[in-house]
Amino acid sequence: MSTRSLLPGVASGSALVLDEPISMWGGLDPGTGVIIDARHPQLGEVVTGRVLVMPGGRGSSSSSSVLAEAIRLGTSPAAIVLSTPDDIVLIGAIVAEELYGITCPVVVVDRTLFDRLKTGMELEVTESGVFGI
Amino acid sequence: MLHLTDPDQAMLGGEQGEAAALAMRILVRMAEAAGASRMIDVTGAHIDSCLYHGEAGLDFAERLSASGGRVVVPTTLNVSSLDLLHPALFRGDGLLAERGRRLMRAYVSMGGQPTFTCAPYQSTRPALGEHVAWAESNAIVFANSVLGARTDRYGDFIDICAAITGRVPEAGLHLDEHRRAEAVFHIAALPELVRDSELLYPIVGHLVGGMTGSLLPAIIGLPADAPEDGLKALGAAAASSGGVAMFHAVGRTPEAPTLEAALGGGTPKLEVDIDLAMLREARNDLSTASEGPLAAVSVGTPHFSLVEFERLASLVDGERFVVDFFVNTSRGVLAQAAAAGLVTPLRDAGVEIVTDTCTYITPILRDVTGVVMTNSGKWAYYAPGNLGVEVAFGSLEECVASAAAGTIKRDESVWA
Numbered sequence: 001m002s003t004r005s006l007l008p009g010v011a012s013g014s015a016l017v018l019d020e021p022i023s024m025w026g027g028l029d030p031g032t033g034v035i036i037d038a039r040h041p042q043l044g045e046v047v048t049g050r051v052l053v054m055p056g057g058r059g060s061s062s063s064s065s066v067l068a069e070a071i072r073l074g075t076s077p078a079a080i081v082l083s084t085p086d087d088i089v090l091i092g093a094i095v096a097e098e099l100y101g102i103t104c105p106v107v108v109v110d111r112t113l114f115d116r117l118k119t120g121m122e123l124e125v126t127e128s129g130v131f132g133i
Numbered sequence: 134m135l136h137l138t139d140p141d142q143a144m145l146g147g148e149q150g151e152a153a154a155l156a157m158r159i160l161v162r163m164a165e166a167a168g169a170s171r172m173i174d175v176t177g178a179h180i181d182s183c184l185y186h187g188e189a190g191l192d193f194a195e196r197l198s199a200s201g202g203r204v205v206v207p208t209t210l211n212v213s214s215l216d217l218l219h220p221a222l223f224r225g226d227g228l229l230a231e232r233g234r235r236l237m238r239a240y241v242s243m244g245g246q247p248t249f250t251c252a253p254y255q256s257t258r259p260a261l262g263e264h265v266a267w268a269e270s271n272a273i274v275f276a277n278s279v280l281g282a283r284t285d286r287y288g289d290f291i292d293i294c295a296a297i298t299g300r301v302p303e304a305g306l307h308l309d310e311h312r313r314a315e316a317v318f319h320i321a322a323l324p325e326l327v328r329d330s331e332l333l334y335p336i337v338g339h340l341v342g343g344m345t346g347s348l349l350p351a352i353i354g355l356p357a358d359a360p361e362d363g364l365k366a367l368g369a370a371a372a373s374s375g376g377v378a379m380f381h382a383v384g385r386t387p388e389a390p391t392l393e394a395a396l397g398g399g400t401p402k403l404e405v406d407i408d409l410a411m412l413r414e415a416r417n418d419l420s421t422a423s424e425g426p427l428a429a430v431s432v433g434t435p436h437f438s439l440v441e442f443e444r445l446a447s448l449v450d451g452e453r454f455v456v457d458f459f460v461n462t463s464r465g466v467l468a469q470a471a472a473a474g475l476v477t478p479l480r481d482a483g484v485e486i487v488t489d490t491c492t493y494i495t496p497i498l499r500d501v502t503g504v505v506m507t508n509s510g511k512w513a514y515y516a517p518g519n520l521g522v523e524v525a526f527g528s529l530e531e532c533v534a535s536a537a538a539g540t541i542k543r544d545e546s547v548w549a
Binding site: 065072073 | 155158159162163166167181182184186187188189190192193196268269270273285286287288289290291292305347373376514515517518519
């Protein structure tokens with residue numbers, strides 16, 4: 001199976017593939033959805049409404065709060081696709097769902113599928129996979 | 134397949150109240166995602182969620198607190214957004230201050246100890262093999278690596294869930310098989326001058342964090358008497374530039390008496406010889422400015438220890454700083470430093486002591502247009518994005534010399 005759903009849900013959007021892992025804390029402005037990590041290759045990109053494709057999480061454990069706040073404010077990605085599971089990303093999304101009833105699905109895909117995902121592709125994320133639309 | 138005990142099930146069903154049920158529900162979802170087969174007890178928790186990042190965090194804390202949430206294990210609190218001991222230092226808006234204070238209150242009301250430090254290991258020392266639930270990336274890496282206690286890479290929210298239930302999924306770094314080294318970094322061939330420099334630690338941390346990816350690193354060549362504050366700096370930098378939650382320093386940390394022990398019978402997937410050119414590049418990478426006028430100095434990220442206070446006091450003997458010099462520390466260490474007579478001479482030299490928080494997460498700096506010097510790889514990594522400042526990275530001694538001169542002073546000869 002090439003997809004494992006960590007937080008089930010259905011969402012779609014244009015893919016934004018991060019070349020490196022990101023720490024959402026210090027790396028994402030939840031007020032605007034803009035990537036602000038000065039060292040990150042995708043500095044300045046907007047994650048809002050995108051299917052955020054990233055290798056995994058990195059750095060500060062405050063990232064969960066930043067993701068939950070972005071989900072509350074409506075600036076978060078529509079869904080998150082990871083190549084390795086990341087607890088810090090996952091719990092931010094779970095708590096936002098518990099508090100506000102907004103679902104930002106989180107899935108893990110295998111390397112082959114992950115490598116096929118490119119920025120700008122229109123993607124649908126479901127419990128059974130990540131599909132081009 | 135996750136197996137819950139009867140008490141776990143009862144808690145999930147609400148027998149311990151609504152807050153415990155919500156906390157257990159979240160833990161169960163995390164356990165299922167991790168593929169854990171059961172929950173285990175923890176003996177303590179360290180909460181990162183008390184730092185204000187927006188209303189979501191406040192909503193969660195106040196919901197748990199209002200529905201009867203109460204910690205069941207000794208629980209320390211991480212830095213927050215405010216220095217309650219020195220409130221005049223805060224330069225942010227009133228709304229942010231009010232919400233930060235509400236968040237701190239919510240966690241104290243649930244039984245968290247008002248330690249407000251990112252270095253809980255300076256006062257709470259879980260033993261080798263003891264399971265805890267610590268959040269805050271530098272505290273996690275210190276607990277696992279230097280103390281040999283066991284915590285997974287917990288973040289906001291799951292920390293308080295663990296504290297309220299006393300339970301965590303048996304997964305990740307709680308298990309032997311995930312504590313083995315998978316990457317090996319050799320530093321023994323570096324020149325002695327470099328290996329004796331205190332900057333070796335944050336620079337090696339920065340480098341290893343960036344190179345090791347998701348592999349657990351072992352470092353060969355750190356001295357057997359490497360100071361705790363050096364390992365603190367190394368871990369904090371590695372957890373900033375990468376997702377490092379544990380490292381082995383062969384011959385120094387408790388689960389790595391030998392490389393074989395650190396590897397646990399496995400073979401490394403990555404081996405790197407770190408040379409001087411790589412260190413030089415990493416050192417440069419941590420600075421956005423290397424000369425010229427200075428606006429301020431900030432040290433103590435992670436929080437300054439008593440040993441670091443002693444060192445700073447010996448360095449500032451009679452100096453008078455011409456720029457702001459901030460030291461971030463905990464209330465507990467500040468009290469110890471004051472009792473040791475270290476604080477008054479530092480304040481006389483112009484040192485501003487910040488507790489409960491840190492200069493890179495809250496508006497304290499007066500001038501964010503200039504260059505700020507630090508000896509912290511973590512501060513150097515995050516401050517440009519958080520505050521928009523320029524950073525110069527140097528040793529504590531270089532920070533002191535620069536603050537006295539008002540311009541950046543760095544000794545290049547070590548790195549030539």
